[in-house]
Each structure stands twice: as C-alpha cells, then as structure tokens.
Amino acid sequence: MSERTYLDHNATSPIRPEARAALLEALDATGNGSSVHGEGRSARAMIEAARARVAALVGADPRGVVFTSCGTEADTLALTPDFRRGEEPLSFDVLLVSAVEHAAVLRGHRFPADRVEVLPVDARGRVRLDLYDAALQRHAEAGHRMLVSVMLANNETGVIQPIAEIARRAHAHGALVHSDAVQVAGRMKVSIADLGVDLVSVSAHKLGGAPGGGALIMADPDLRPAPVFAGGGQERGLRAGSENVPAIAAFGAAAERAAACAEADAARIGDLRERLEDALRCEFPELVLLVGDVDRLPNTSCLALPGVAAETAVIALDLAGVAVSAGSACSSGKVQASHVLGAMGVPERIARAAFRLSFGWSSGEEDVDRALGAFRRVLPGLLRRRAAA
Structure with missing residues (x-):
C-alpha cells in the first residue's frame, strides 16, 4: 500500500x-x-x-x-x-x-x-x-x-x-x-x-x-x-x-x-469533515454520528458502528490505509468503554463501538477520498460479520 x-x-x-x-x-x-x-x-x-x-x-x-x-x-x-x-x-x-x-x-x-x-x-x-x-x-x-x-x-x-x-x-x-x-x-x-x-x-x-x-x-x-x-x-x-x-x-x-492560519484552516478542515460525514451518513446509515448536533471542533468526528468493537474498526481501517483512533491516545491498549461517552449516558453497546476521526493542518481533499474508499472496502465486511455473530 x-x-x-x-x-x-x-x-x-x-x-x-x-x-x-x-x-x-x-x-x-x-x-x-x-x-x-x-x-x-x-x-x-x-x-x-x-x-x-x-x-x-x-x-x-x-x-x-x-x-x-x-x-x-x-x-x-x-x-x-x-x-x-x-x-x-x-x-x-x-x-x-x-x-x-x-x-x-x-x-x-x-x-x-x-x-x-x-x-x-x-x-x-x-x-x-x-x-x-x-x-x-x-x-x-x-x-x-x-x-x-x-x-x-x-x-x-x-x-x-x-x-x-x-x-x-x-x-x-x-x-x-x-x-x-x-x-x-x-x-x-x-x-x-x-x-x-x-x-x-x-x-x-x-x-x-x-x-x-x-x-x-x-x-x-x-x-x-x-x-x-x-x-x-x-x-x-x-x-x-x-x-x-x-x-x-x-x-x-x-x-x-498556526495562529496565522487558524481561522482559514478551521473553515477548510470543517468542510472536509462535513464532506466525509455527509457521504458516510448517506452510504452507511448503520453508522452513528455522536454529538453531530452540537458546537464542536471543526476537525473531529466521533462515529460508532453498534455491535462492532471499536478496536476491530480501527484495525480494519488501519489495514485499509486509514489511521483513526478509539478514545484517547493516552489510553491506548485499554479496551474499556470511554469514560467520556459513559458520562454522557451513551449506551455501552454504542460507547464500546465508538472511534474518532480527526483532521488537521496537513489534511486535504485526497484524505477524504481515500477515507471514503477505505470505508467502502471495510464496512460491508464488518456489517456481515456483525449480522453473523
């Protein structure tokens, strides 16, 4: 790859x-x-x-x-x-x-x-x-x-x-x-x-x-x-x-x-995130977008595929060429559900499936394209395995 x-x-x-x-x-x-x-x-x-x-x-x-x-x-x-x-x-x-x-x-x-x-x-x-x-x-x-x-x-x-x-x-x-x-x-x-x-x-x-x-x-x-x-x-x-x-x-x-281009980058990155979220919601209605209706960072998406462990989704996307994470990087290696989502009252089945995508200063349109391609390759298989479980 x-x-x-x-x-x-x-x-x-x-x-x-x-x-x-x-x-x-x-x-x-x-x-x-x-x-x-x-x-x-x-x-x-x-x-x-x-x-x-x-x-x-x-x-x-x-x-x-x-x-x-x-x-x-x-x-x-x-x-x-x-x-x-x-x-x-x-x-x-x-x-x-x-x-x-x-x-x-x-x-x-x-x-x-x-x-x-x-x-x-x-x-x-x-x-x-x-x-x-x-x-x-x-x-x-x-x-x-x-x-x-x-x-x-x-x-x-x-x-x-x-x-x-x-x-x-x-x-x-x-x-x-x-x-x-x-x-x-x-x-x-x-x-x-x-x-x-x-x-x-x-x-x-x-x-x-x-x-x-x-x-x-x-x-x-x-x-x-x-x-x-x-x-x-x-x-x-x-x-x-x-x-x-x-x-x-x-x-x-x-x-x-960063200070010189913060406002322009925030708008540009927000557009990238919205493009990715809109496409994913359209193509994969099974995906849950957490806190999509509240003021949040323009670069961050928190998603979940209920019934599929977050670690499984993260590894599958990694093998498909996309680096995402589950929870905080400072808690890597731990498999318990996020304390953040728990405090919000998110059901455990969703919390344990949640993973995060976050764009940054170096992100571009090609990242959205490759991410969408990876989701299209990975999610159908995860959904089939979920249905068979």
Whole structure:
C-alpha cells in the first residue's frame, strides 16, 4: 500500500515545515539558556522568541507563559491547591472538574481525592450548568475556596464547552479557573481574555510542533502555581530543569504559523469533515454520528458502528490505509468503554463501538477520498460479520 491517510490529529499532528526548520536550527546550536556566555544568550533568545509566539497564540502576556514537557505536565502544574499571586499565598480547598476531562486532569491533579468534585455533563457532553451552579453555591456557603478545571474542547468528541460562562460563574464565587485548551489552540482562534479563564494549558505536537513541548499560560503573570519540579530557577522558578530549547523553538514556530492560519484552516478542515460525514451518513446509515448536533471542533468526528468493537474498526481501517483512533491516545491498549461517552449516558453497546476521526493542518481533499474508499472496502465486511455473530 503506497499511500495512507492520517486522520488522528487529535492524538498528534505532523510537524510543520516551519517547526522542523526551527528544531534543526536549535539542534545545530550549542548553549544552555541559563548560561551567561554568548552561546547561552543565543539559546535564551530562542526561548524568549518562542515564548512570545506561544503567548500570542492565545493573546497572553509572554511573562505568563511557563514551558513544560507536554500538555499533561501543564495540567498537573496548574491543578495544585497552592498558589501565590505576587507575594500573597493563595490556597484552594476543592477542585471542581468536569466528568469528561482528559486523564491528565482527572488523574494528574495534585489535590487529595476527597477534595475533588466531578461535575456531571449532559447528553451532549457539556457541563450541566444547573448542577455546576449548585456546586459553586454549596462550596461557597461552606467557605471553601475553589479551583475549577473544564476543558475547552473534548479530545474524543470535539464538543466545545461554554467556558466563558463557566468562568464568569466561577469568578462570581471567587474561584480560579483553568482550561485545558490542548485540542483548540492553533486550530481555532483562542483568546484567554475572551474565555475569561485564569490559566490555560497548550501542547506543541497537537498543532504541528515537535513532541516534548507544552506550556501553562497565566492570564495574570503574577499568578504562580506551586512547582511540580523544584530545583533550579528556570521558568521563573516554576519549572526546574534545563529548557528543551529545540522543542521550545519548534513550538514557537508552529504556534506562529498556526495562529496565522487558524481561522482559514478551521473553515477548510470543517468542510472536509462535513464532506466525509455527509457521504458516510448517506452510504452507511448503520453508522452513528455522536454529538453531530452540537458546537464542536471543526476537525473531529466521533462515529460508532453498534455491535462492532471499536478496536476491530480501527484495525480494519488501519489495514485499509486509514489511521483513526478509539478514545484517547493516552489510553491506548485499554479496551474499556470511554469514560467520556459513559458520562454522557451513551449506551455501552454504542460507547464500546465508538472511534474518532480527526483532521488537521496537513489534511486535504485526497484524505477524504481515500477515507471514503477505505470505508467502502471495510464496512460491508464488518456489517456481515456483525449480522453473523
């Protein structure tokens, strides 16, 4: 098979040419960004140039950007009971998270388990604002200081949360708000001010950078979470360890390019997704399109062929030359049904059959054509086997 179609951009996107060039340039350079000699100053200049570009991706102050190794680490850094604002200590009693968060939030936070409350979602995967209000009121009356974490868009379904409204309601009770924006930053226009959140997490490899780069971005540069890694004074003392200059430089280049074409790419990619979904619905009415009637990422489709295990569909499509995924890439190898779809109340028979297609910056019309060809070759056989089972 000479050509393959990659439809798993929510797991990782191919590196952009601009990011590859920046990565190679940084690899060819020598110097630690904390050293004061010329080589060290050159490395520092690369880091700070990338910091400005990543900040611009979400309209933030560069001083609020802390580089990490990935989005997961950025989430862990953000979700701590202990902060400072300038010299003033801030401590949080409870963490409120949505039921459809990535494992990086659900399991990566630094709160004791008995100080975490999971917020229910509706059948479309959006936070139940009525129950959210009740939780905020209950904790406020108990004198609890709250940290809220709700992702901007879900990695499995693409569903976009009403983050600005979630943040507004939280701030009315004095809460701090974090959002995992890993799937959105660089794919749609994002403004930390418009979202109204205090912290956002972003990841390099989701938008065409190199693996090994992520960032936590604070709307207020004076806000400082307790570090995960203590030691040296790198990243304003918030992330000890010598910076990964090549990954950071590539991150900056990818962020700049992604920001420049985010709106145009979102429209183009949305058209590709709609073309594929329309054809599949027409030719294979047995396919279920989950959350097709709600605001979601323009690149993401969550489909299910009830009665056919997701792993079976993923392997069959892979053998036909199309890369798709089931659930989160961070949960690969696990066969249980998605916790996201479970929280939405999706019947287990459908949840266990669900798989995800996700387009990206490098996707084109030919990917839709090859994907449709693969579905036409694969699905009739899967349906026959289902009927015979």
